[in-house]
Amino acid sequence: MTDIASLLPALMARIAGRGTEPGACAEGLSALERLSGGANMESWAFDWAGQPYVLRRAPSADYMAGRPFGHADEAALVMAAAAAGVKAPQVVGVLEEADGLGTGYVMRRVAAEVRPARIVAAPPPSLLADLARELAHIHAIPRCAIPAAIPLMDTAAALAELKARFLSYGGGRPVIALAIQWCEEHRPAAADPVLVHGDYRMGNIMVDADGLAAVLDWELAHLGDAHEDLAFGCMTAWRFGALDRPAFGIGSLDEYFAAYQAAGGAVVDPARFRFWLIYRTLWWALGCLQMGQAWRSGADTAVERVVVGRRTAEQELDLLLLLETEVPEAERARPLPPPPPEAALAYGEPTNREMVQAVRDWLGTAIKPGAEGHGKFEVAVAMNALGIVIRDLGAGVRAEDKALAEAALAGEVRLGDPGVLARLRRAVLDKCAVDSPKYTALAAARAAWGV
Known part of the structure; x- marks a missing residue:
């Protein structure tokens, strides 16, 4: 792991001076803290010479592989936006290889x-x-x-890339398949x-x-x-x-x-706005799946990645709510299939579900109270992950239905076909209840669908 505290002083001396010039409040680095969140990049807050800054970085150049542009160009864009009057942060310096901190740049902290x-x-x-x-x-x-x-x-190329990613992840989620098909048919000029x-x-x-x-x-x-x-x-x-x-x-x-x-x-243009609302919801559904894939491949082993990977269910719920507005009223009024039966009460030795519950409770009572900063955030994410596992072990719900997804991609099944909407409503409700039970749209969907 990079020792950021030991490397930052040389970087800041290079781009901001040592802090000993007239008017400087203090010399040296202080208040270094990793900021919570950030799905892709690390952000570190710190003070240098009494002034507040943020380091935005990727740990290595390999981490940036496949991206259309690097941090130097990103920093240049932020500076161009600020010069054009946009409320963008003030960039003060860009990392170089010799800094040993990966790739990134430093900004004044707002x-x-x-x-x-x-x-x-x-x-x-x-x-x-x-x-x-x-x-x-x-x-x-x-x-x-x-x-x-x-x-x-290029919207057509971007949509084709989303479709290819979906297939590479198994291609088994029917709601995502229907959203891809809809976007292909409604792509604007x-x-x-x-x-x-x-x-x-x-x-x-x-x-x-x-x-x-x-x-x-x-x-x-x-x-x-x-x-x-x-x-x-x-x-x-x-x-x-x-x-x-x-x-x-x-x-x-x-x-x-x-x-x-x-x-x-x-x-x-309302029609163009609707296309992009559905497209970007689809994009984020696949982005969530990609997070889980990154963990599975070993590219990023943070527990946050597997948790975000399970947020795909939220986006499937949102996609269905967006797409169903075009479905005939008779299908929207069709009752949902019954939910799966609840898990039976356990007897005898502790079940897997109970063991996971015990570990989650221990994290909440013995570890979380003493954690600080980003560490406390990571404990909360780990507890969230275990909560998903506990609910999943009891529900036995799966989102994949490869046959239905393939038929949807091929245009052989439509959301308005008899029984399809009701079947998918039940599936996304049950999956979201496992993965994101507090998601606000879940309660709204239950009310709207009479569940």
């Missing part, structure tokens, strides 16, 4: 709230308009200011390309009392359809329980679109 639940619970009055404005500004950044390495997205942030959502923005303070995480940026950015933050997963506020969990779509257009953004 003092603001990043936790989605807190932002959604009490958003500043201007926040929705701020989000719309910043997105319009991002989309207006001139092509000449964007690093050449930032790729142009190419749009005039703009800079797309690619990950514009709660969790990647910072907010203070005055509104939006910073836009983070530019690693998925590309040239493409502005509607992709508009839709991504409106996915159910990124609204953090605020199902009645479809725009980022803080407002209505009409307000959001009006503010975007008032800030210079193009007129929003």
Whole structure:
């Protein structure tokens, strides 16, 4: 493991000075702490010479293999966005191989709230308009200011790649297969390309009392359809329980679109917006499966990866709720099949389920109270993983149905066919109840479907 504390001082001395010049508050490194979260990259907060910074990094160049651009280009893009007036972080330096810290860059740390639940619970009055404005500004950044390495997205090729990934993961999830088929049939004509942030959502923005303070995480940026950015933050997963506020969990779509257009953004096309809402929900469903695959292959052994891998069920539920609006009313009114029988009470020696429960309880009482920082986050993730196992051992629910998925991909089965919607409703309810029982959309779906 890289000793970040021992290597950071030389890096900071190179890019920011030693802190002994006139006006410096202090000398040296302090308050080093790994920040929780971050599905792909590490983020470390620290102080240098009394000033707050964040290191964003991948542990090695190998970790960046297959990505369309590296951290140097990402840093250049963040600087270009800031120069264009976007509330992007201030980049102060890019890692070099000799630094021994992998690849990444250092930014000035912004003092603001990043936790989605807190932002959604009490958003500043201007926040929705701020989000719309910043997105319009991002989309207006001139092509000449964007690093050449930032790729142009071809929607047909991207959809084909999603389909290939789905098949490589087994191709057995019918709802994902139906979503792929729907996207293939509804793919819009190419749009005039703009800079797309690619990950514009709660969790990647910072907010203070005055509104939006910073836009983070530019690693998925590309040239493409502005509607992709508009839709991504409106996915159910990124609204953090605020199902009645479809725009980022803080407002209505009409307000959001009006503010975007008032800030210079193009007129929003509802059909194009719907395509990208379904496409990016599909994209994240496969992204969750990919996390589990990364753990299985040994590329990333963090327990967080296997837990995120089980969040695929959330996206399948969301996809079904999106797709079923086009199904005939007679099928939407069809009763669901009964749920599987509950597990029988155990007797005799402890069962596997009971043993896992004992370990989970021990983590919660003996380990979690003494953990700190990222370690406490990791214990919570481990407990979540064991909770999934406990529920799974009792339910015996599987998401895979390869025959139905293959028929859906081939267009031989449609969601509106007799009994298909009811069958899949039962399947996604049961699977999500095992993997993500607290997912807000699960309770909403049960109510909507009369379960």
